[in-house]
Amino acid sequence: xxxxxxxxxxxxxxxxxxxxxxxxxxxxxxxxxxxxxxxxxxxxxxxxxxxxxxxxxxxxxxxxxxxxxxxxxxxxxxxxxxxxxxxxxxxxxxxxxxxxxxxxxxxxxxxxxxxxxxxxxxxxxxxxxxxxxxxxxxxxxxxxxxxxxxxxxxxxxxxxxxxxxxxxxxxxxxxxxxxxxxxxxxxxxxxxxxxxxxxxxxxxxxxxxxxxxxxxxxxxxxxxxxxxxxxxxxxxxxxxxxxxxxxxxxxxxxxxxxxxxxxxxxx
Numbered sequence: 001x002x003x004x005x006x007x008x009x010x011x012x013x014x015x016x017x018x019x020x021x022x023x024x025x026x027x028x029x030x031x032x033x034x035x036x037x038x039x040x041x042x043x044x045x046x047x048x049x050x051x052x053x054x055x056x057x058x059x060x061x062x063x064x065x066x067x068x069x070x071x072x073x074x075x076x077x078x079x080x081x082x083x084x085x086x087x088x089x090x091x092x093x094x095x096x097x098x099x100x101x102x103x104x105x106x107x108x109x110x111x112x113x114x115x116x117x118x119x120x121x122x123x124x125x126x127x128x129x130x131x132x133x134x135x136x137x138x139x140x141x142x143x144x145x146x147x148x149x150x151x152x153x154x155x156x157x158x159x160x161x162x163x164x165x166x167x168x169x170x171x172x173x174x175x176x177x178x179x180x181x182x183x184x185x186x187x188x189x190x191x192x193x194x195x196x197x198x199x200x201x202x203x204x205x206x207x208x209x210x211x212x213x214x215x216x217x218x219x220x221x222x223x224x225x226x227x228x229x230x231x232x233x234x235x236x237x238x239x240x241x242x243x244x245x246x247x248x249x250x251x252x253x254x255x256x257x258x259x260x261x262x263x264x265x266x267x
Contacts (some may be wrong), residue, residue, distance in 0.1 A: 004181035024264040025243070030252050033128055035242070037181065039112045041188045063159040064186065065115055071146050072114020078103035087146060088153040097149075108215045109230055112194035115208035118142075120241030122187025122191055127245030129176045129260040131185040138169045175260045177253075191238040 009214045018047045026034065046060045066089055074097050082102025089095045099107070125135035150156035170179035174185065212230065213223040251259065 005042065022098060023244055026044060028250055028252070030256075031127065031246055031250070033253075034184070035246075038123070038126075038184065038188055038242075041185055042192065045192070046191055046196070051070060051249075058163060058189075060159065061186065061189055062078055063089055063155070064163050065119075065190045067146055067150075067156060067159060067163075068115040068118045068142075068190050069111040070097045070191065070198075071142055072110040072112070072118075073097040073107055074099065075106045076114065076147070080106050081109065086152060088148040089155045089159060095209045099256045104226070105219060108218075109210050109226075111211050112198070112230045113233060113237075115190050116237045117207060119187045119189070119191025119193070119234075120237040122183050123191060123238060123241035124187075124248070126180055126184030126187050128249035128251065129180045129256040130263045132180040133171070133176050135183055135261060136171070136179060139167065140164065149256050171264075172266045174256055176259070177257060180256075188238075190240065191234060194234040195231045197211035198231050218232050 045058065048055055067087075070087045070089070074087060077084055077097070077099040080101075080103040083100045085098040085100065087095070089099050097111075122135055122139075125131040145163060147157060147160055150160075166182060167179065170176065170182050173179070200208075210223065210227075212227040215221075216223040216227050249256075
C-alpha cells in the first residue's frame with residue numbers, strides 16, 4: 001500500500017503546486033490598478049513622444065532614458081574587455097559613448113537592450129513600494145558610475161542629479177508610495193524606448209548612424225531587420241517584468257505602505 005500512498009501524495013503535491021501557480025498569476029485589485037496606470041503611461045508617453053509643442057514635457061525623462069542607453073553601451077564595453085573614455089548627452093535628444101575595445105557585437109545592441117532590461121526591472125519593482133525603494137538605490141549606484149564616465153558633460157550631470165533629486169523627494173511622500181509610480185513611469189518609458197526610438201530613427205527619419213545601422217554594416221542584414229528584432233526582444237523583457245511583478249508582489253496598497261514604513265522609514 002505504501003507505493004499507492006506515495007502516488008497519491010505526489011498527485012496531491014502536483015495539484016497544490018498547480019493551484020498555487022494559477023493563484024500567483026491571478027491579478028489582484030492592487031495589481032489591476034497598477035496595470036491600468038501602466039496602460040495610461042503607455043498612451044500618454046506615446047502621444048507626448050510624437051505630438052509637436054508638447055513633446056518637450058518628456059524631455060527630462062528622455063534624457064534619463066538615453067543615459068540608461070549609454071550606460072548599457074558602457075557597462076558591456078567594460079564586461080567585454082573594453083575601456084570607456086566618456087559618456088555625453090546631446091540637447092537634441094542624442095547620446096554617445098566613447099570607448100576603446102570591447103566586442104561590438106555585444107556593445108552595439110546593448111544600448112537599446114540594456115535600457116529595455118533596466119525598464120523591465122523597474123516595471124517589476126513598480127508593483128511594490130519596498131521593491132521600488134530597492135530599485136531606486138540600485139539606480140543610484142548606476143547613476144554614480146554614469147557620472148564618473150560623464151564627469152565632463154554638464155547635461156548628463158544635470159540630468160542625473162535631477163533624477164536623483166526626484167527619487168529622493170519621492171521617498172518622503174506617503175512613505176515612498178509616490179516612488180512606486182515614478183519608478184513605474186521610468187520603467188515603462190525605458191522599456192519602450194528602443195521601440196519608439198528605432199521607429200523614429202529607422203522608419204520615420206532613417207538615420208544612418210543609429211546602432212542598428214552600424215550593426216548591419218558590420219555583421220550583415222538590414223538596419224530595419226535588426227531594429228525589429230531588438231524591439232521584439234524589448235517587448236519580451238517588458239512582458240517578463242510584468243509577469244514577474246504579478247507573481248511576486250501580491251500585497252494590497254495598505255499592506256505595501258505598512259511594509260514600507262519598516263524599510264528605511266521616512267517621516
